[in-house]
Structures are given as C-alpha cells and as structure tokens.
Amino acid sequence: MKELSLHLLDLVQNSVEAGAKDIYIEMKKDLINKKLMLRIKDNGKGIPPEMLEELKNPFFTTRKTRKVGLGIPLFWELIRNCDGSLEIKSEVGKGTEIIAEVPYHCIDLPPLGDLPGTILSIIATNPDLNFSFRFEKNGDVFDFSTIELKKELGEVPINSLEVISFLKKYLYEHLGGW
Ligand SMILES: Nc1ncnc2c1ncn2[C@@H]1O[C@H](COP(=O)(O)OP(=O)(O)OP(=O)(O)O)[C@@H](O)[C@H]1O
Numbered sequence: 001m002k003e004l005s006l007h008l009l010d011l012v013q014n015s016v017e018a019g020a021k022d023i024y025i026e027m028k029k030d031l032i033n034k035k036l037m038l039r040i041k042d043n044g045k046g047i048p049p050e051m052l053e054e055l056k057n058p059f060f061t062t063r064k065t066r067k068v069g070l071g072i073p074l075f076w077e078l079i080r081n082c083d084g085s086l087e088i089k090s091e092v093g094k095g096t097e098i099i100a101e102v103p104y105h106c107i108d109l110p111p112l113g114d115l116p117g118t119i120l121s122i123i124a125t126n127p128d129l130n131f132s133f134r135f136e137k138n139g140d141v142f143d144f145s146t147i148e149l150k151k152e153l154g155e156v157p158i159n160s161l162e163v164i165s166f167l168k169k170y171l172y173e174h175l176g177g178w
C-alpha cells in the first residue's frame with residue numbers, strides 16, 4: 001500500500017513539472033471533525049479546462065484514451081474509497097490548487113509514511129523553488145518557509161550538506177510526531 005507522503009510527493013512533483021516557482025503546502029489534522037486536510041497551491045502553468053474535466057472524471061475515460069498520468073487518479077481513488085473529497089481548482093497561466101479532505105480513521109487510508117523525510121527531499125531536490133509549509137495538528141501550528149531560510153542563509157546553498165542536516169533535525173523535531 002502506498003504511503004500518503006508519497007502521494008504528497010507526486011502532487012508536488014506535478015507543481016514542479018508545471019513550472020511553479022512558489023509552492024504552498026498545508027496539512028491539517030482536525031481532531032474535532034476527525035479529518036485530515038491536504039492543500040497544495042502553486043503558481044505553475046495551470047491545467048487546461050478539458051484536462052481538468054478528465055482528471056475530475058477519471059472513471060468516464062478509459063485507460064487507452066487517457067492522455068494524462070496516474071498520480072491524480074490514484075490519489076482520487078484513495079480519497080473516494082474513504083468518502084473524502086478532492087477539489088482541484090486551476091487557471092491556465094495562474095496556477096493550481098488541490099484540496100483533499102479525508103476522515104483519518106478510514107480503514108483504507110494508507111499510513112502517512114515519512115513526512116519529514118519527504119519534505120526534506122522536496123526542498124533538497126528543488127533548491128531554486130520557494131516552498132511554504134503549514135502543518136496544523138490539534139491547534140498546534142508549525143509554519144516554515146524556504147524564502148525566509150534562504151534569506152538567513154545568504155550565500156550558503158539550501159541544498160548544501162550542513163543545511164540539509166540542520167533541516168533534517170529541524171523537520172524531524174517538528175513533524176516526527178505526525
Ligand atoms: N499542479 C499542476 N499544474 C499543472 N498541471 C498539472 C498539475 N497537476 C497535474 N497537472 C496535469 O495533469 C496531468 C495529470 O497529472 P497526474 O499526476 O495524474 O499524472 P502525471 O504527472 O502526468 O503522471 P504520473 O503522476 O503518473 O507520473 C499532468 O500530466 C499535468 O498535465
């Protein structure tokens with residue numbers, strides 16, 4: 001079974017491939033409504049309306065005729081199996097926003113997997129992009145932005161060994177309990 005953080009990685013990869021320069025990632029564990037929310041917003045090239053329709057109705061299209069890949073349809077299937085919701089908003093030339101909500105007690109929900117490690121690899125493999133993160137669990141918020149970090153780093157590259165090992169510690173400290 002695939003881990004949720006690998007779906008996150010897939011979705012972020014879509015944003016990167018769409019040429020986004022700024023990517024916002026939000027995750028929220030809502031204890032009251034027992035829901036897990038994931039939001040990814042980018043300023044990439046956007047999804048043309050006909051493709052958006054196809055992505056929204058993966059079961060109306062057969063595999064043979066589908067021109068798009070499997071990342072979103074697989075994610076969609078997972079969300080659907082758990083009676084969750086998935087919203088994709090996109091405007092060509094502006095960007096894309098994906099909001100998923102799913103009950104976290106769903107028996108078919110895969111484990112989260114290595115969230116801090118996933119975030120770390122997203123940052124390390126895309127040093128030129130700006131990422132902002134917001135993680136909220138039980139009202140506790142952990143905000144983090146590579147824009148701020150880069151300002152503090154000055155000339156030191158964000159994917160240099162010492163920064164990566166600092167980030168690794170920092171992210172495991174804050175996200176290890178997810
Ligand atoms: N954030 C995004 N911005 C622009 N286009 C997107 C975005 N996310 C998805 N798309 C478009 O939707 C298509 C389908 O995405 P999906 O993740 O399902 O498949 P893929 O990325 O093409 O292949 P795979 O994920 O299987 O490697 C993409 O090929 C891309 O054209």
Ligand SMILES: [Mg+2]
Binds near residue numbers: 010011069070071072
């Ligand atoms: Mg993809």
